[in-house]
Amino acid sequence: MIRDTIKAAQVAAMKAGDKGRLAAVRLILAKLKDKDIELRTAKTVPDDDAVVIDVLQKMVKQRRESITLFEQGGRQELADVEKAELVVIEEFLPAQLSEDDVKAAIEGIKAELGATGMKDMGRVVAELKARHGTQIDMSKASGLVKAALS
16 A cells, blocks of 8 residues: 555655655645545545545645746746655655557547547547546646547
């Protein structure tokens, strides 16, 4: 389970005295705890790895947006902190598909659904997320779907 790997990474970072990595791992664990509390009221509890991957993907998206904004604002030191956190967070995500693999998956889904234009984009993206959501950065994938349907 991914959660156990993250907890082991916390212990390893503490033993190694790696403060930057430890801070990032603790941040991940805090976000997971928040998600666990949120899910207590839910009637159905999803698979733990699915929850962890969802939280990690949201954190990655936030970091990428922050990096862009910090660099545009001329705050490179803050962008560097976000980049370091991003590296740690991405370690725990499953291997991502290459851009060529994503394009191939989009073409397969497009053919299956009979998608021809932009009006079908929502269906294609939804199916892509259902099949490969844990292996694809959906923000990049939506651009590829848009290009494939144009």
